[in-house]
Amino acid sequence: MNLEYFPGAADQRTLILFHGTNGTTEEMIDFGKRLSPKSPLLAVGTDHQTSMGTQYFAQTWTEQPDATEIERALNELVAELKSITIAHQTLAEAVGVGYSNGASFLLGGIYAQVLPFHRHLLFHPLPVPTSAAETLLTDRVWLSHGQREPHPTMAQFHMMVSSLWERKADVTSLISGGSHMIAPAEVNAAVQWLSN
Template sequence: MTDYHYREGLGTDATSPLFVVFHGTGGDENQFFDLASQVLPGARVVAPRGNVSEGGALRYFRRTAEGVYDMDDLRLRTGQMIDFVRARKAEGEADQVVGLGYSNGANILAAVQFAAPELFDATVLMHPLIPFTPPKLDLTGKRVLITAGQRDPICPPATTQALNDFYAANGADTSLFWHPGGHELRQEELLEVQLFLARGTLALG
């Protein structure tokens, strides 16, 4: 059973967007819970808690070293997260499902999208690291924003660019935003996230 925080948006109804946010390694379900309501006002927010501990730091799946995933565990956790998101979606009639993740949270979100591409309408992947080749997918109509640091020691820029190119080659409407720093989140990055999500909301209207 996945622990999570949940919040109804102000003035929402059953069709309001469902916004699922995933924390980074060492974070928890509180990391982006309040931010979610700021960048996508009115959404129903769900923030699942990673249930894998790495030296006390919460994660969504195991790894054997930096950038080296336990692929069997990743498959297991990805399936569990797909079931979790589908269950939350079934609780309403959301007109779109949006995902946002940072670092390890971005990685599990991308893995979910690779395995169940129909589940999310829009995704924000902040500083993702996908050190494997995803399967060919049909991502037509999906919107994806990837944000990254040009000097990120954890997520090599070439790997980030390759992920963006993968999404574009498989039909997604992609945006790639760089800041000049490393693995940290920056204010201009969060502003880009807000603008990306606002464009999607306006398109629905």
């Protein structure tokens, strides 16, 4: 994994950013500036190649990803983040932000309870295998979905939301009128969520 850092104010939460399929750290730094202009930003990129392109783990529109693939990528991420301190904050204070494959990656980390941070913005995640038992009482999760995107289906999105609720996470969800692209209304809602 490769990291790109953009400094920000020490009194603002760090955003840790994860791109979608074939995305870049530069794109996510720019997106992070839209969400929280004063925050320190850490974009986590990957060079891992799959049949779909560059992804944190192999994921297609319609097939359930392999849990061992997600575990491999999460182990790599946790090792990468272990010794990082940003703007004198521990990563427990940070917010994870992911889009598409990056959002699914964070969702897998939430279920596995291996991430050092417990606030998450997930833009258009696709389903990942769920863990059996863990309660998520310390996790705040915001998720978005486009009404017109074919994958995941609306039913699958509602199942992701319900799965987090059942594990006692603090969940906020938003359905935009668009497709798999991030709509302006989603950005506005995410900015509002970050301010609370």
